Amino acid sequence: MLFGGKDSIGLDIGSSYIKTVKLKEAKGNYELELFNIYPLPPELIVDGSIIDSLRLVDSLKDMIKQANIKTKNAVISISGHSSVIIKRISLPEMSEEELSESIKFEAEQYVPFDIEDVILDFQIIGPKEEPGQMDVILVAVKKDIINEYISVVKEAGFNPIIVDIDSFALENMYGINYEIEPGKNVALLNIGASIINLSILKGGISVFTRDSSLGSNLHSEALQREFNISYENAEKLKRGEPVENVSPEDANSVIEAASEEILSEIVRSFDYYRSTTLHEDISEAILSGGCALLKNMPAMIAERAGIETKIVEPFRNIKIPKKFDASYIHEMAPILAVSVGLALRKQGDR
Numbered sequence: 151m152l153f154g155g156k157d158s159i160g161l162d163i164g165s166s167y168i169k170t171v172k173l174k175e176a177k178g179n180y181e182l183e184l185f186n187i188y189p190l191p192p193e194l195i196v197d198g199s200i201i202d203s204l205r206l207v208d209s210l211k212d213m214i215k216q217a218n219i220k221t222k223n224a225v226i227s228i229s230g231h232s233s234v235i236i237k238r239i240s241l242p243e244m245s246e247e248e249l250s251e252s253i254k255f256e257a258e259q260y261v262p263f264d265i266e267d268v269i270l271d272f273q274i275i276g277p278k279e280e281p282g283q284m285d286v287i288l289v290a291v292k293k294d295i296i297n298e299y300i301s302v303v304k305e306a307g308f309n310p311i312i313v314d315i316d317s318f319a320l321e322n323m324y325g326i327n328y329e330i331e332p333g334k335n336v337a338l339l340n341i342g343a344s345i346i347n348l349s350i351l352k353g354g355i356s357v358f359t360r361d362s363s364l365g366s367n368l369h370s371e372a373l374q375r376e377f378n379i380s381y382e383n384a385e386k387l388k389r390g391e392p393v394e395n396v397s398p399e400d401a402n403s404v405i406e407a408a409s410e411e412i413l414s415e416i417v418r419s420f421d422y423y424r425s426t427t428l429h430e431d432i433s434e435a436i437l438s439g440g441c442a443l444l445k446n447m448p449a450m451i452a453e454r455a456g457i458e459t460k461i462v463e464p465f466r467n468i469k470i471p472k473k474f475d476a477s478y479i480h481e482m483a484p485i486l487a488v489s490v491g492l493a494l495r496k497q498g499d500r
């Protein structure tokens with residue numbers, strides 16, 4: 151066989167869809183083996199927390215059957231500002247071992263939760279200009295959130311081998327698909343139903359991340375209110391389909407107005423990044439998540455932020471075999487960006 155099957159799948163459990171991607175790999179070349187997008191009822195996951203684990207397990211089991219998934223090993227991820235803290239910090243130079251010993255102590259001042267309630271991890275980025283100092287990415291995730299996700303996927307029959315973070319998965323997805331230019335700042339912007347994950351890469355290395363509790367639910371809620379329609383019909387309108395006596399054009403002005411909060415949050419984050427980095431220029435934004443499929447979203451972000459905004463291409467360097475409907479995959483690709491990043495992870499990674 152030319153391509154060795156990877157023995158794990160990427161499983162992105164969002165509040166609105168479960169996204170599954172499995173890849174084959176041979177010598178750094180990737181090929182799509184399986185993908186699935188499974189809609190979830192809107193009330194099972196709220197702001198990154200599992201509210202109804204029983205029904206989520208049932209949904210996962212149903213998804214496994216529907217997508218004919220045989221793989222047990224799963225790479226999952228979490229995000230959200232109330233459960234994940236990612237900070238780039240400066241510490242005195244020390245070895246990885248030394249930092250492992252002292253990370254709890256070092257992290258305490260950066261983590262707004264009880265240090266006993268979180269799982270800590272870190273990555274040493276390298277020395278700083280100031281002698282004797284080094285840059286470290288610190289990650290703290292609430293234990294109860296990780297445990298909720300692990301127990302749900304186990305209950306559904308999976309074996310969770312890695313718990314990743316949405317922003318890191320996006321960085322991995324970017325790494326295999328895009329040419330990295332030294333010194334260039336690129337913003338990865340994932341806007342789903344309830345969470346925005348922003349991560350800014352400089353020369354391909356993450357220098358800033360922020361999660362916000364906003365997303366395309368704002369559009370659905372505004373449409374439901376304005377036209378007095380169901381959740382399902384609001385979802386249809388977002389996809390550009392007419393419902394009852396509401397045209398997609400009528401829906402558009404409501405969608406644009408409801409985007410205001412999202413746009414100002416994005417602009418605020420960019421301004422904050424610029425202000426902390428002596429006004430570094432962000433050369434482009436790469437947009438993923440369901441919001442990328444809203445007709446005017448890339449243009450609205452480009453206009454408000456003054457940054458060229460492109461829709462992500464997570465399958466640029468991944469071969470899509472003939473048995474798949476390639477045009478459908480390319481259309482839905484922004485929704486699959488995180489799961490592609492998860493599917494790239496290998497057992498033993500951290």
Ligand SMILES: Nc1ncnc2c1ncn2[C@@H]1O[C@H](COP(=O)(O)OP(=O)(O)OP(=O)(O)O)[C@@H](O)[C@H]1O
Pocket residue numbers: 163164165166167168198341342343344345346365366367385388389390438439440441443444445484485
């Ligand atoms: N064709 C489309 N046009 C516009 N919006 C769409 C389209 N398809 C899906 N969406 C919207 O995208 C959102 C889902 O995107 P995504 O899968 O990225 O979110 P999620 O990962 O489930 O949510 P989160 O991570 O924020 O909890 C939903 O709000 C859905 O209505």
Ligand SMILES: [Mg+2]
Pocket residue numbers: 163164165342343439488
């Ligand atoms: Mg998501």
